[in-house]
Amino acid sequence: MILVDDGLATGASMQAAARGVRRHEPARIVISVPVASRATCDQFRDEVDEVVCAVTPAPFYAIGNWYEDFSQTSDEEVRELLERAALSATQASD
Numbered sequence: 001m002i003l004v005d006d007g008l009a010t011g012a013s014m015q016a017a018a019r020g021v022r023r024h025e026p027a028r029i030v031i032s033v034p035v036a037s038r039a040t041c042d043q044f045r046d047e048v049d050e051v052v053c054a055v056t057p058a059p060f061y062a063i064g065n066w067y068e069d070f071s072q073t074s075d076e077e078v079r080e081l082l083e084r085a086a087l088s089a090t091q092a093s094d
Contacts, residue, residue, distance in 0.1 A: 007063030008036035
């Protein structure tokens, strides 16, 4: 299982995700993020099989500081993207 997030600040949501996935006994759990604090990445090294943190800037203040556009994604946009992905997957299997 590969868990991906836009970045890790405290790591609380990723920790909850990793623990939830672990209950299903996957062969491996990999966490992958584009930006995170080094300390937060390090705290996961004993909890999952692999941690990929592309950039660990110091000082690390906030995830949003490392994005040109860090605006929130609306529920409607997420639904639309999921519907589009489902349609593409259906068309690809036909």
